[in-house]
Amino acid sequence: MSQTDLVDVLENCLQKLEAGVPLEVILANYPDQREELRELLLTALAAQSPRRHARIPASAQVDSRRRLLARAEELVEQNHRRGFIAQALRLAREHFQSAAIVLVMLVLLFIALRSVGALPAGLRAPQPAANQGDPALSSSAVLPAGAGLPTTAADQLNQAITADQQLAGQVESMISARQPGEVVLPGFLKAQNGGWAVGGASVQLPPALEEQAQALSGAYVEVKGRLDGSGALLAEDVSPRVITLEGRLERTGSSLWFVDGLALRVSDQTEIAGAPQPGERVQARVSRLEGQDELLALSITGSRPSAPVSTPSPEAAPQDNIAAPESPEPNLTAPQPSPTPRSIPSTGTQPPTAGHDEPDDKDDDDANHDDDDNHGDDDDANHDDDNDHDDHGDDRKH
């Protein structure tokens, strides 16, 4: 088999590996190249290992967004000031009147005062509300489902957590503002001062829900209720907040299973169905555990039809929530959460922009390096470390 053929064979094998075909089954098709392909495929598996721990911290994403928008606001302010000054100077040039000069002076004074916050409140530029109505925090800013970008179980989890944080933030704003309305509040349920609290907000439970709350104490829940306008949240229902994730089962253990790098704690109560095997895609219904990196697995389902091994305990009556949670009674002031994301396709889709471009040399350091972004060929010919193979005819882009 020529080197060119081996390159194509390797790609075919990688696609099968990604699809979950066992390694030995793949290698059985290429007996003459078995050992070489085995090593290359094992290398590919090793090269995929950094991806397994790619759990995106919600705080990092929020902080990055905050920095971006803060900088954007500075630039907008800068543009406005330039516009004021340019306009004032143009007036002065056109009219050559003392009145225009006075206007320029007034504008400059306006800008100077504004920059030190000396203007009366009515004249200052309106500041966006902390949580309510801020488009940067709307659920539409969360990665929309069906965007076509590949998402892992970790992405789905982060999406769910982000959406929950937004919901909780909106409820807190409504409480602070003494706004009435139907709300859904996700968070960890805790006993507090003789009552209950979810995510720091006090929750009043009717006697009928007290027993249920006792059973769910410490768990990650979803409280449906009503704000009465005095800042009190009257709960109408408390149930476990279950998140459904889809991903690749990487490894199973006695008490921990790993799906796309996420650690799922399994127990006798975990329902296992479909005979899931490492390398296969599974669906997992999980609940968060406070202060821990693990998730509590309520069920894990593979693709093969089989009788469930165990069933969850009767008291856990979960309401399924796909990664972007859905609520039948949404917050009145909260935007609708994004719909359920689809299963992850093997190919991504392009972002909503036209054309194609590579980054330019905006980074000064790039001028000092062998910038190979502008080359249409394989740059390996310039390096010594990997010329162990016969050169292929490089497929240059025409």
Next chain:
Amino acid sequence: MLFERAKKLDRQALAEIHDLYYPPVYRYVHYRLDNEQVVEDISAEVFLRLLDHLHKQKGEIQNLRAWLLGTAAHLVSDYLRQRYRKPVEDLENCEALPASDDPHWTVEHNDDHREVREAMQQLTRDQQHVLALRFSQGLSVEETAQLMNKTAGAIKVLQFRALATLRKLLRIGERAK
């Protein structure tokens, strides 16, 4: 439409673009670097660079994802270059061990993890970029080719050579015996 609004520094558009592309950018940088703080800083810097580009109207961006990942690749390369000039053993920035019921497996897994990253850093820039796009983003050969402005054949060759070199660096063949 979204991008056009972002060019006018519309907050909502910028936020939507950020949240749409932050996960793939983060995953890309995380795939190549093992310092969480640096990963977060570089990921945020990618979007600040985008904002700067839009504000100064430096030119049209034809493919936003390619631009963002390409910028991430440049920033990662710059960081690695600076790090190799001034190697510093920073114990405080070592990766925190993930929770596991098997501490021995955790330590070994973490070490393998780091070993793979360090080995990949010895590949050429294009080889690292190909592996990062294929494995951190899950892109197909054709999608990777489009992002890197190369043919599918060139991508497959890059991929093959990257894995072949990595195989030697990780001594895969010796370990399997």
